[in-house]
Amino acid sequence: MRALLFSGGVESTCLAAMTKPDLALTINYGQVCAPGEIRAAKHIASLIGMSHRVVEASLGHLGAGDMTGIPSEEVEGRVPEHWPFRNQMLLTVAAMSLAGCDLRELIIGTVLTDRVHNDGTPEFLSAMERLLQTQLSDFKLSAPASTITTDDLVRRSGVTRDLLGWTFSCHRAEVACGACRGCNKSLELFARLECEDGAAFPTKSSTESEASS
Ligand SMILES: [Zn+2]
Numbered sequence: 001m002r003a004l005l006f007s008g009g010v011e012s013t014c015l016a017a018m019t020k021p022d023l024a025l026t027i028n029y030g031q032v033c034a035p036g037e038i039r040a041a042k043h044i045a046s047l048i049g050m051s052h053r054v055v056e057a058s059l060g061h062l063g064a065g066d067m068t069g070i071p072s073e074e075v076e077g078r079v080p081e082h083w084p085f086r087n088q089m090l091l092t093v094a095a096m097s098l099a100g101c102d103l104r105e106l107i108i109g110t111v112l113t114d115r116v117h118n119d120g121t122p123e124f125l126s127a128m129e130r131l132l133q134t135q136l137s138d139f140k141l142s143a144p145a146s147t148i149t150t151d152d153l154v155r156r157s158g159v160t161r162d163l164l165g166w167t168f169s170c171h172r173a174e175v176a177c178g179a180c181r182g183c184n185k186s187l188e189l190f191a192r193l194e195c196e197d198g199a200a201f202p203t204k205s206s207t208e209s210e211a212s213s
Helices: 008-019 034-048 086-098 112-116 122-134 149-155 181-197
Strands: 001-006 023-028 053-056 105-107 140-142
Touching: 001 008, 001 086, 008 034, 008 149, 023 086, 023 112, 023 122, 034 053, 053 086, 086 105, 086 122, 122 140
Parallel strands: 001 023, 001 105, 023 053, 105 140
Antiparallel strands: none
C-alpha cells in the first residue's frame, strides 16, 4: 500500500497526479480549515479517480497557531501557522490508520520552502522515516518535492490549471480567507502561472514572490 497525505492543497494535489497512490488520506486533526480541506480533497480525488479516505483524530486542543485560532508562542522567525509536532502527528496518525494494510510508502507534500518549519527539514524527514521503520518493515517515507519549490512542482506535475483551481490552502477558515499565508501563497502562485500561460486564475494585486524564506 502506497498512501499520500492529502490536504487538498496545491502541493499534495500535484503529488497525487504524479505519484498515483493507492489511497489518499485527509486527516481532520481539529484544524479550523478542515471542512474546506476535506471538501476540496474529496472533489479533487473524484476528478482524478483516486481512492480517498478522511481520518478523524481530533487534536485541536493540543495545537497552536493560525490553524487552531489559538495564538502560538511568539518566536522570532516562526511563521503564524506553526503547530508544534504537526507533521510528526500527521505521519503517525496516517500510519496508525493504515496498520494492517501492509503500508510500504507514505508520501508527504513537503516543499523546499517548508524548511522554515522544524518539521519540514531533511533531518526531520529522515528521522521520521527511521522511526516508522522501527515498526514497519520495508517502509519508506517519500517527500518527492522536498528539494524543489511549489512553482517547480506544479510545472513538473503537469496538472491542469482547472484542477489547481479546486485546491484549498487556507490556514484560518473553512472558506478561503484571502489573507493568511496559505491563501496568499496560492494567490501569488496563481498570478505567476497566469503570467506564464495566460490562463484564467484568481488574481491579487500583489504578485510578489513567496515571503517564506
Ligand atoms: Zn486563508
